[in-house]
Amino acid sequence: EAFFVILTVLQFHLLFYSTRPLPNILALGLVNMAYGYWLEGSCYRTLQFLVVATLIFRCDVLLLACPIGLQLLLTRSISLWKGIKYCIVTALFSVGLTLVVDSVMWRRIVWPEFEVLWFNSVLNRSSEWGVSPFHWYFTSALPRSLLVAYPLSMAGLLLDRRTSA
Incomplete structure (x- = not known):
């Protein structure tokens, strides 16, 4: 906790961006909660928070969720089938929630993080945002x-x- 406070005080980045409702900041809270649950040993809750952060706010949280999930499996902290069940249920809830909320906001059926992943990774058009x-x-x-x-x-x-x- 003390390290986090010192790090926050020494740089503007977190305080500056925490005043803006950006996906990075919204995902940060969920990822920090996931870390907290992971350290407490609440492994399934950890996975749930990472799935929500990945599917609603930042698809690249998957790059964090996969190694954590693998570590939980290898250390036998979770069972494969129970982990899959928790992740699927959480994923369905998350995608349903983001579809409803974002479709109302954008006035069309949309899952923003899927569109981002499709545009940037599958279509390989991320350079159109500028380099x-x-x-x-x-x-x-x-x-x-x-x-x-x-x-x-x-x-x-x-x-x-x-x-x-």
């Missing part, structure tokens, strides 16, 4: 998101004797 140069992440995104931590890490890299060996 940035390779260095953008290092020269723009990281400096802005690590406002205080980035300069301090560079100073530590230069000044700490252990890193120069």
Whole structure:
């Protein structure tokens, strides 16, 4: 908890975006809840929160859900069939909810995360959103998101004797 508070105080990113109703921020709450349940040992609840976050807000949460699900299976924290049952029931609820809410908002039948996945991954048209140069992440995104931590890490890299060996 203390690390999360310190990390939040040192960078603008979380506080800035938490004031905007973006899918990333809405998924963040669900993913944090999933982590909490995972650490408590509530494995099926963990899967449920990850499924909701994946199907309603961010399809790329699947990249987190798969390794966690695999770990839960390999450590025998969950049974395969019970895990599948929980995930299917949660998926049906999630897709039904997002279809109803988003179809009303968009005035057409729509499942936004499926459309995103289809457009970006299957049709491979994500570049139509625009592309940035390779260095953008290092020269723009990281400096802005690590406002205080980035300069301090560079100073530590230069000044700490252990890193120069």
